[in-house]
Amino acid sequence: MKKVVIIGGGLGGLAAANLLAFNGYKVKLFEKNTHVGGKLKRIQSDGYTFDFGPNTITMPSVFKGIIEQTDKKSEDYFHFKKLDIHTNNHFSNGTTFSFSTDADYMISQLNEMDVFGAKHYKKYLKEVTRLYELSQSHFLPRTFSSLTEYLSPSLGRAFLSVRPFESLDHFHRRYFTDPRVLQSFNRYATYIGSSPYLTPATFSMIAHLELIDGVYYTSGGNATIAEGLAKRAKELGVHIHLNQEVIKINIDNQVATSIKLANGETIEADEVILNGDLLASLPQLINENDRPRFSNVTIQNAEPSISAYVLLIGLNTRLKDLIHHQVYFSQNYQEEFNELLVKKQLPKDPSIYICNSSYTDFSMSPKGDNLFILVNAPPLSRDGTTNEDYEYYKDVIYQKLSRAGLNIRPHIEYEQLITPQSIKQEYNAFRGALYGRASNRRMDAFFRTPNRSKDIANLYFVGGSTHPGGGSPMVVISGQNVANLIINHDK
Ligand SMILES: Cc1cc2nc3c(=O)[nH]c(=O)nc-3n(C[C@H](O)[C@H](O)[C@H](O)COP(=O)(O)OP(=O)(O)OC[C@H]3O[C@@H](n4cnc5c(N)ncnc54)[C@H](O)[C@@H]3O)c2cc1C
Structure with a gap:
């Protein structure tokens, strides 16, 4: 053996x-x-349960597939629940664009925000599905051992047709015009720790996962x-x-x-x-x-991918405006990535992601909301240090959320801060990066x-x-x- x-x-x-x-x-x-x-770590304290790491789960068949390949039923190990309207994207002017796999609902919202986008949404879905299917058939199941494998005729052809030379942002501008809509879709670049203005359009296939297959939560x-x-x-x-x-x-x-x-x-x-x-x-x-x-x-x-600044917050109440996933966007997304990647500092006006899994699963925190609040953060410098005042930055986040109508501070029962330094230390992550190397360079x-x-x-x-x-x-x-x-x- x-x-x-x-x-x-x-x-x-x-x-x-x-x-x-x-x-x-x-x-x-x-x-x-x-x-x-x-x-992917469960953190439990003071009656609150949080998932650190992956909060947005897609492709449940991949996890189930491992169990099933060992001749067992995946339901005996974990259960997935599809979220209906899965993410609310909020903007500083008070408007919201909600993500769902219901294409008609998406188009009805786009008709209010981006008429050009409403007309092109189905074409967008078709193209991101094509990109996903190409990746699924040519790239995901393979283990590459050298560059020359990419240059084989069939892979080379597949490679050229997944839009490797176009940025994600440029690609999205073919289908949408409203800055809020563009910002919502461009955020997919952060799922691989990169910038939408640099990362290849290939990664728009994430839209296929979220907007066609759906976003899931695992019971418990x-x-x-x-x-x-x-x-x-x-x-x-x-x-x-x-x-x-x-x-x-x-x-x-x-x-x-x-x-x-x-x-x-x-x-x-x-x-x-x-x-x-x-x-x-x-x-x-x-x-x-x-x-x-x-x-x-x-x-x-090596250029590291972005890191994260995370607050785990247990509240003594349930805030009425929260669903399972939401983002409170910055006013200037390009400047936010400029701060992260060029100035290498925490954004002054960050886009704030909040997961409130107790919206779907009350048992996660019976006393009130369990908030996982994440802001993209620059990786640590080469010597592993940072000049950021992480304690002070909490104010930036709480004040911005308060302006958006989320009055968090008076209701906090539990608060834990997780910084790029703790990510580096706990997971032995290179300069605190979430995904190793960045995907900004082709x-x-x-x-x-x-x-x-x-x-x-x-x-x-x-x-x-x-x-x-x-x-x-x-x-x-x-x-x-x-x-x-x-x-x-x-x-
Ligand atoms: C804040 C945050 C949010 C995220 N959000 C999402 C999301 O919403 N959706 C999503 O799909 N993904 C998300 N991710 C990414 C996802 O968590 C990771 O891509 C994935 O879990 C990484 O799995 P991995 O197999 O690379 O191993 P890791 O999770 O990196 O685990 C590697 C393990 O190796 C151990 N180890 C390292 N060196 C040694 C050693 N010398 N000896 C023994 N053990 C060692 C470490 O302790 C660690 O436990 C997020 C990640 C973070 C940090």
């Missing part, structure tokens, strides 16, 4: 663990934290997905070791032979899968001369680190910093792809 060691218990690592164990591998997973799920909180995957993995015989940090991957003649734990123990392996953020983990775990194609200089020069957006190391024969990568990219369904796909790569190779 071949021995596989997985470093990190994020969704990517858990997905790979399930499929490998089901296919007869002896799997040991080591996670440095005390919970499974990595950035989204962290139930990670718990369900861990439960199934254990049933299949995976040894999940929490609170066990891996400090070294031992390499002999370009082969990973074992890993070393912080407690000094050495664990032998035939295959090693790294689920930690590659830019942060590789320099810590592997000597530089064993990874010539992932040198420290390459890592130093090279970084499309040519993410392949899933198999070019330097070490039996070392594989899963998670947000490798192919196909960040976001909870994508990292599960990476885990599935790597498991299949190992299984098929051994066949």
Whole structure:
């Protein structure tokens, strides 16, 4: 029986663990934290429950698919509920544009805000569906091992037809004219930690996921997905070791032979899968001369994706204007990204995302709303520091929300601040970035680190910093792809 060691218990690592164990591998997973799920973490305090990380869940079939591939019913592990009107986009002039999979409802709103957009909405949906289907057939199920694979005739053709050379914002201007409508759709760039003015239009396929397939909530909180995957993995015989940090991957003649734990123990392996953020983990775990194609200089020069400034707030009341997901947009989106990416500072007028999962699931916080408030934040500087006054920034957020009619401060029973620094520390995330490398440059957006190391024969990568990219369904796909790569190779 071949021995596989997985470093990190994020969704990517858990997905790979399930499929490998089901296919007869002896799997040991080591996670440095005390919970499974990595950035998808349940936080409970003072009667309030929050999901840190993924609050917006799309592509439920991807999560269900892992359980089903191990011959079990996914409903025995987690349940998804489709949200009807899933996100309210609010603007400073008091207007709101609500997102739903009901195209007629979307068009009726566009008729009030953007007549040109109303006429073109169905065409927009058709085009984002085409982009999604191309990605689904050509890019998502593959593990790329080199640039030349992209240049094969069939992939090259597919690549050229997913609008790689147009920015997301430019693409949206073909279909919509109203600045509020553009801002709402352009926000999809932030789902991959990037700017709509730089990231390729390819990522408008996220609109297909939200506006055709829909946005979902997992009963009991989204962290139930990670718990369900861990439960199934254990049933299949995976040894999940929490609170066990891996400090070294031992390499002999370009082969990973074992890993070393912080407690000094050495664990032998035939295959090693790294689920930690590659830019942060590789320099810590592997000597530089064993990874010539992932040198420290390459890592130093990598542009990190954006980070997040998060407030978890428990209220003693339920605010009447909140639904499950909402965004309170800035007045000038371009300036907001200029501040984030060029000036590298927290935006003066931020777009504020709020998830209130207790709107859908009362049990998450019986005493009042459980607010997950997120503002995009610049990643940390190269030396891991920041000049931001994170405490002061709370005022910026509360004052802006108060102007929008949300009087939060007097009702706060519980407050926890999570900064780019805490994200860096807790998840070992490169400069606090949410998704490893940014997707602002075309090279970084499309040519993410392949899933198999070019330097070490039996070392594989899963998670947000490798192919196909960040976001909870994508990292599960990476885990599935790597498991299949190992299984098929051994066949
Ligand atoms: C604030 C925030 C909001 C987000 N919102 C959404 C959203 O709405 N929708 C969505 O789909 N996605 C969202 N995401 C992204 C999503 O959470 C991630 O893309 C995904 O969960 C990452 O999974 P992963 O497999 O890459 O592993 P991670 O979650 O990064 O987990 C990696 C694990 O490896 C462990 N590890 C690292 N190094 C070691 C080591 N040396 N030894 C042992 N263990 C180690 C870490 O502790 C960590 O638990 C959000 C993320 C954040 C942070």
